Every structure is written in structure tokens, then in C-alpha cells.
Amino acid sequence: MTGDRTIRRVLKPVVFAAGVSPFGWLLWAGLTGQLSANPLEDITNETGIWTLRFLCITLAITPLRRLTGWNAFIRFRRMAGLFAFSYGTLHFLTYVIADRFAGLDFPDGIVSWTTVRNLVASVGEDIYERPFITVGFTAFMLMGPLAVTSTAGMIRRLGGRRWQTLHRLVYVSACAGVVHYWWKVKADTTDPRFYALVVGVLLLFRFVRFRLKASRAPARATVRP
């Protein structure tokens, strides 16, 4: 099995670099004019899709660990989750800036409290009025507490069981992310269907394990005198 040193010194940096690479590519493509005629739309779409991909990767860690028996997979789960949150943040910020901020009026100039108020109102209104934004925003908001409580110190403070319960929110976040994508596309639902299938299979894995455990537990209880 791979040693702790190899994981820390080699594998983790490699996986980290891989996680940053979509962002690096996007930055490079944007700066060198490789994106489409509407680059802000490309950035919004790409950061969104990478959020969903990293959510899927995060959800795949435990099944992979069980199926392969290679427990070191778990050492990459937090990183994957934080990448999902990071791309989600970029996605949300791009939306706020390119979609909301760029659409404001600036009666008191760009740098003013009016701008801040109008921006908050504009984002709020959009979340309220457009279901696909509502569900996307929900998916993002649910990731916030998970990112904050991802440190070893927070796990200790919360206690393993409570921490685990809290982090099951990632299931809801991933489902909301898929719904957000599905409701966003105009006609072609091929890609949203694919992500729905992936998230579905990953959640089914947990459900089946949960049922197996539940059915085994009372059986063991009856054996005891």
C-alpha cells in the first residue's frame, strides 16, 4: 500500500494540480482570446460544470474506497469537496458580476451604496423569481457550512457523528446542482441526464449499504442473549 509520505509529498500535490488545471485553462483561454464571442458566458458555464464534476468526485470517494479496499482514497475527499466549493464560488461570483452587476443602473456612480443595495436586490430578486437560480443558489449555500467545518479542528469540535450528519448535506447539494443544470438548459438535456445518472448511482450505493446494515443489525441483536 502507498505510504503516508508518498501520499503527502507526491499524490496530494498531483491531485491538487489536477484540480486547479480547469481554472488555469479557463484563465489562459480567457486571456489569450480562446473563448467564444461571449467569454463571460463560457466562464459561467465552465465553472458551473466543474462544480458539479467535483461534487461527483467527492461523492465517488467512499464507494471507490469500499469497492477497491484502498482506504487512502479518503485522504482526497476533503480536497475534492473544497474544489467543488471553490468552483461553486467562482461560478456564483461570475454570475453576480457578469449577470447581475453588469445589468445594474448606476444612478450614483459605480462606487456607491446605491450600487451595493441594487446589486443585493437584483441577486435577491433573481433567486426569488427564477426557479433554476433558486435551486442553484441553494446548492451553493449548502456547501458553505461544509467548507467551513472541513478542518480537523472543526471535526474534533463537532464530534465525528454530528460532523458526519452535517456533511450529509452534500447529497442535497449535489441533487440541487443537477436540478439547477437540468432547468437551465434550453432543449438538450443530454448532459444534465448524465450527471443525474452519476449522482443517482453514487447515492444508490449509499442507500443499498444503509439497507444492508439496517437488515443485519437486528439479526445480530437477536443472537445476543
Next chain:
Amino acid sequence: MLITRSNDIRSSEITDRKLYLTRREFMLAAGGAAAGIAACAGPDADLTAIEPGPQDQQAPRGQKLPNVVKSPLSTTDERLNTWEQITTYNNYYEFGIDKESPSLYAGSLKTDPWSIMIDGECGKRGSMNLEDILRGETLEERVYRLRCVEAWSMVIPWVGFPIANLIKKCEPNANARFVEFVTLEDSSQMPGLRQPVLEWPYREGLRMDEAMHPLAILAVGLYGQTLPNQNGAPIRIIVPWKYGFKSAKSIVRIRFTADEPVTTWQRSSPKEYGFYSNVNPTVNHPRWSQETERRIGEFFHRKTLMFNGYGDQVASLYAGMDLTRNF
């Protein structure tokens, strides 16, 4: 409503016969260029005829259309989008759903020979080839704003002529209250048709008075050149006061009907897309606020104008209609 027209057409302005005779080469050049193999299109003589545009020099181009006259109906006070922007950012699902797909895959579209089937409530039913459709037409440059339902817009110098001219040639009868426009459906030329994204072929429709309006044109060119395939070659409609999807591309059939035709997008999602689909900032789409739009190439949005800014000319078509219900 007064629409000022240019002076009488001088004979020199009528598209000359040479254009028709050499159309095959033009289309070959356009198709080859779109596929990124402009160099294979023909001998050097052909390539020197391809004029670089004002804003970007390297982009592949179609063939220059002769005797194009400027139209007084053009938008004059706005900056044109570049050839590059107009020809690489397209919604043409028959070539894939991504914006760049049409520019990558539309090279397989064969635009010559081309004919349009005239059908329905009219006197001149039957197939009309493109040469006959263009015969006697003065090609005008019409600079129009194009507003997509996805909340982006461009300013595009189309080349074309009023749809009304063709409709008159078709001799519609008294029952003809609507016109349906149908796009080519051929999966051997259009890879996107393999995906059941929409119900093919793509269908659009206009009320007769909308189609007869002088602003509604059949476009055959762009920036003074023949239309690139990804922009709907060889002939498409442009209805500038409606969302872009109303302006159907690569038209193969025009049908006059008594009843309102059901359009492709209506069939796909009737709650989101109405028959009229006039640009209207007060009627929101569930996924896009229609109050503002991003002009391609700009960061800050612009306010979307009622009827895309063509209200003075077209609002009278909808007098007394509830445009919230007839969206």
C-alpha cells in the same frame, strides 16, 4: 406609417447575371472557407476576390455580392459586431447545440443547388430555385440589431430583400393568413439532427402582415458577402423585432396557411415560447429576465427595447393585442 424607400433602382444596381452564373463557385468558396480549408477552394484568382472585412482580416469569408445598395431602413448609430463574432457565435442546433458548433460543422451543408418549395394557400405552388427567387431583386444592406432570447444581442449588416417581394411572386390567396418557414432537414449534412433535441425540421411562422412588413427580409448575405453556412446559407429570414429564433435559417419550404402554424419552439416548450415572440422587456422568460441584454463584445448590459427598438415601424401591427398573453 411611412416607410421611406431609396430612389428608383438603377439598372446597374440590379444584381447582375454574372452573379447567378458563378453562384456555384461562390458557394463552394463559402463552404470551403467555413470548413477551414479556404486554400482548397480554388485557384488564386478566386481567393483574391475574397475581400477582407473592416474589423478582422484573417477570418474566412464568403464571396462578395455585387451591387448591394444601402437601405434607409438600416440602424445607423450603432457599432457593428465583427465578422468573427457573427460567424462563430451561432445558435443553429442542426449543427450542434454549442455556440461554436455551427462554425465548426456547417461546412458539410450543400447550398447549391438550392430551391424552396412553395406550398399551401397560394397560386404559385411548386419548387422555386434560388436563381428564380433572386431574379430581379435588388440586394440591400440592412444593418439590424439581433436580440436572442438568451439575453444577448448583436448588430449585423445583413444583405437581402423584403420577404414581401417573394410572397407577391407566390400569389397567396384570400385564405392565406399565416406563412410558415421550414429549415432544411438532412442528417447527412446536419450532424446535430441525430440528437432529438427539437422536433425536426425546424419550423417558424409569421402572420401575413408581419411577413409583408418592409423590415422583414430574406437574407442571402452578411457584410456584403454571401451568407456563411453557419448563419443560415443560402437564404434565411430576418425579423429584427422578434427574438432571434424566429428568424429561421436555410429555408427549404414556405407554406401559406389559414391557421396559425405551430412553431418548433412552441412545440418544445409552449409556456416559454409563444407564436409571436416579439422582443418585449416587460415579459420575462422563466430563465432569462428580458429587461436587459449583453451586446456581444460589451461588459455592461443594455436596456432591452420594446420590439428591439423597431416599435415606431412595427407596433401598429399589434394594435389592441395583449402582448403579455400573446407573447
